[in-house]
Amino acid sequence: MISKSDVEHVALLGRLELADEEKDEYTRQLNDILGYFQALEKIDTDQVRPTAHVLPLNNVFREDRVGEHLPKEDVLANCPDRDGDYFKVPRIV
Amino acid sequence: MQLFRLTAHELHDLLVKKEISAVELNEAIFKRTDAVEDKVRAFITPTRQEALARARLVDAKIAAGEPVHPLAGIPVAVKDNMCTKGVRTTAASKILYNFIPPYSATVVTRLEEAGAALVGKTNLDEFAMGSSTENSGFFPTRNPWDLDRVPGGSSGGSAAAVAAGECVIALGSDTGGSIRQPASFCGVVGIKPTYGAVSRYGLIAFASSLDQIGSFGRDVTDCALLLSAISGHDPLDSTSAHFGRQDYTKTLKDGVRGMKIGVPREYMAEGIDQGVREAVEGAMRQYESLGAVVEYTSLPHTEYALPTYYLIAPAEASSNLARYDGVRYGYRAPEVEDVVDMFMKTRSQGFGPEVKRRIMLGTFVLSAGYYDAYYLKALKVRTLIKEDFDRALEKYDVLLSPTSPTVAFRFGEKTGDPIQMYFSDLCTMSVNLAGVPGMSLPCGFVDGMPVGLQIVGRHFDEATMLRAACAFEQSTDYHKQFPGL
Numbered sequence: 001m002i003s004k005s006d007v008e009h010v011a012l013l014g015r016l017e018l019a020d021e022e023k024d025e026y027t028r029q030l031n032d033i034l035g036y037f038q039a040l041e042k043i044d045t046d047q048v049r050p051t052a053h054v055l056p057l058n059n060v061f062r063e064d065r066v067g068e069h070l071p072k073e074d075v076l077a078n079c080p081d082r083d084g085d086y087f088k089v090p091r092i093v
Numbered sequence: 094m095q096l097f098r099l100t101a102h103e104l105h106d107l108l109v110k111k112e113i114s115a116v117e118l119n120e121a122i123f124k125r126t127d128a129v130e131d132k133v134r135a136f137i138t139p140t141r142q143e144a145l146a147r148a149r150l151v152d153a154k155i156a157a158g159e160p161v162h163p164l165a166g167i168p169v170a171v172k173d174n175m176c177t178k179g180v181r182t183t184a185a186s187k188i189l190y191n192f193i194p195p196y197s198a199t200v201v202t203r204l205e206e207a208g209a210a211l212v213g214k215t216n217l218d219e220f221a222m223g224s225s226t227e228n229s230g231f232f233p234t235r236n237p238w239d240l241d242r243v244p245g246g247s248s249g250g251s252a253a254a255v256a257a258g259e260c261v262i263a264l265g266s267d268t269g270g271s272i273r274q275p276a277s278f279c280g281v282v283g284i285k286p287t288y289g290a291v292s293r294y295g296l297i298a299f300a301s302s303l304d305q306i307g308s309f310g311r312d313v314t315d316c317a318l319l320l321s322a323i324s325g326h327d328p329l330d331s332t333s334a335h336f337g338r339q340d341y342t343k344t345l346k347d348g349v350r351g352m353k354i355g356v357p358r359e360y361m362a363e364g365i366d367q368g369v370r371e372a373v374e375g376a377m378r379q380y381e382s383l384g385a386v387v388e389y390t391s392l393p394h395t396e397y398a399l400p401t402y403y404l405i406a407p408a409e410a411s412s413n414l415a416r417y418d419g420v421r422y423g424y425r426a427p428e429v430e431d432v433v434d435m436f437m438k439t440r441s442q443g444f445g446p447e448v449k450r451r452i453m454l455g456t457f458v459l460s461a462g463y464y465d466a467y468y469l470k471a472l473k474v475r476t477l478i479k480e481d482f483d484r485a486l487e488k489y490d491v492l493l494s495p496t497s498p499t500v501a502f503r504f505g506e507k508t509g510d511p512i513q514m515y516f517s518d519l520c521t522m523s524v525n526l527a528g529v530p531g532m533s534l535p536c537g538f539v540d541g542m543p544v545g546l547q548i549v550g551r552h553f554d555e556a557t558m559l560r561a562a563c564a565f566e567q568s569t570d571y572h573k574q575f576p577g578l
Contacts, residue, residue, distance in 0.1 A: 007453070014411060014456040015418070016449055017437040026453055029511055033454060036512060037400040040470050043477070050472030051479055053302050053332070054528030055289045060331035074195035078422035087421050092432045 096121040097258035115148035115166025135254035144210035165208030170260035173214035176295040185229040188443025198295020215250030224517040237576040242501040245275030252279040263309040270521025273533040277496035277545020288528035289334035292327030300409035317341040350384035355489035359395035372537030372544040392481040398523040404471035411455030482527040496533040496545030535571035
């Protein structure tokens with residue numbers, strides 16, 4: 001059972017601001033969805049390894065060599081507010 | 094013959110024989126689009142100038158006698174969750190309403206190299222989360238077969254555009270069925286390749302272990318051509334498999350004599366619409382008449398697919414969508430007190446309700462105290478689901494099932510209850526969990542609406558899956574049907 005304060009905690013983690021009706025709605029819907037997932041508890045998975053990824057790929061790296069990368073102006077082009085070469089944001093502390 | 098009704102392979106013949114020009118072809122597609130787009134609304138951003146520029150280059154090459162790729166000059170649409178350099182890319186979300194990518198997705202670059210003409214970016218459920226395109230942050234797309242019904246989702250725009258003749262081929266993405274289900278709802282062919290077969294570089298990520306880009310076309314050959322053009326290893330995608338470009342058209346016409354086809358009982362049970370089941374049973378008989386051996390089989394963990402998928406996908410999504418914070422690109426909320434307030438307001442104002450729901454769900458199942466019971470459990474059940482497919486595909490060459498439990502539903506029919514919408518992907522989502530390739534092609538009609546047949550193949554054995562699809566398609570005429578728009 002998820003409580004409304006669980007929902008508030010999760011919303012904070014996900015950096016989402018919810019209106020009061022949204023909190024009630026999500027509490028209800030998340031409880032329905034998670035209730036439906038109880039079905040998984042029936043299955044014995046003690047001896048089963050988790051599959052995070054279906055391909056047998058590991059540690060796919062490239063050579064540690066400086067190459068050609070996105071020009072600075074392209075990177076900054078979409079930003080809502082800038083100061084020279086910096087992305088500008090409201091105060092942090 | 095109206096050019097917008099022809100397939101890419103038919104059009105290629107006309108182009109190289111100089112019976113039509115690429116510019117003419119694209120202009121015909123634009124004319125068709127102008128006639129139907131205000132009803133269908135498949136596109137978020139048309140890119141006609143870019144398409145014509147490419148068409149002119151292709152015409153010049155053909156005039157000079159140079160060889161051109163089978164897709165050269167062919168009008169292609171791209172789902173708006175794939176980055177196109179210099180062209181607005183939104184993922185159908187207000188949070189990216191003004192985002193202009195500084196780079197293109199690898200699949201887009203490969204299409205450009207082939208000379209295909211990008212005609213526009215198509216509509217989708219926001220961040221690819223949905224099964225009807227009703228979750229688009231901008232507007233819904235309508236099914237060309239019945240404008241009161243959804244085109245499916247999340248690649249609804251791409252499927253509808255191909256069905257309506259607003260492009261010849263299109264790219265979509267599929268995380269739990271988002272190519273196959275809209276293909277089935279719109280009566281076109283749609284392929285989700287093996288996980289890792291097509292680069293995800295430049296695809297706006299939803300669930301990284303499930304997402305795959307794939308192709309839409311009006312027939313299997315077109316889909317195979319498009320898939321061939323975009324597949325193969327990409328050093329820019331660390332999850333892309335190590336093999337070169339494939340030619341998926343090579344063995345298309347080899348037939349199905351002796352092919353062993355399994356039909357999982359769980360996919361033909363209650364919960365599947367009667368008319369849909371009958372259409373698939375008809376396809377089973379058709380395959381037998383073509384010389385295949387068709388038997389029922391079982392994928393015992395099928396009933397756990399939906400909860401497993403809806404634990405893993407939102408968890409991965411909650412992580413992937415953490416980057417949308419208003420700092421470097423996209424929407425930034427005005428009038429905020431500090432940076433955390435900016436994050437909260439930007440995301441709350443920029444994301445739609447389904448996206449927020451999935452971020453909430455995903456964050457919850459990954460959070461301390463719940464990770465083991467939910468997320469880790471789901472990863473273990475994923476192993477069991479994958480093993481079901483591995484076992485079945487040792488015995489059978491391909492598996493057959495309906496693509497979706499129903500034909501296209503009406504707008505608003507499933508938006509009241511999120512779980513109802515999720516059921517639409519019942520037959521498709523296990524395929525993503527297992528990473529095997531799957532596709533949908535038309536196999537009949539119920540109340541005038543197309544029914545999709547799903548074919549599932551072994552890992553990296555798209556060739557057999559496509560061969561099975563082609564044999565069925567060529568022995569019927571469903572692929573020649575066109576909506577009466």
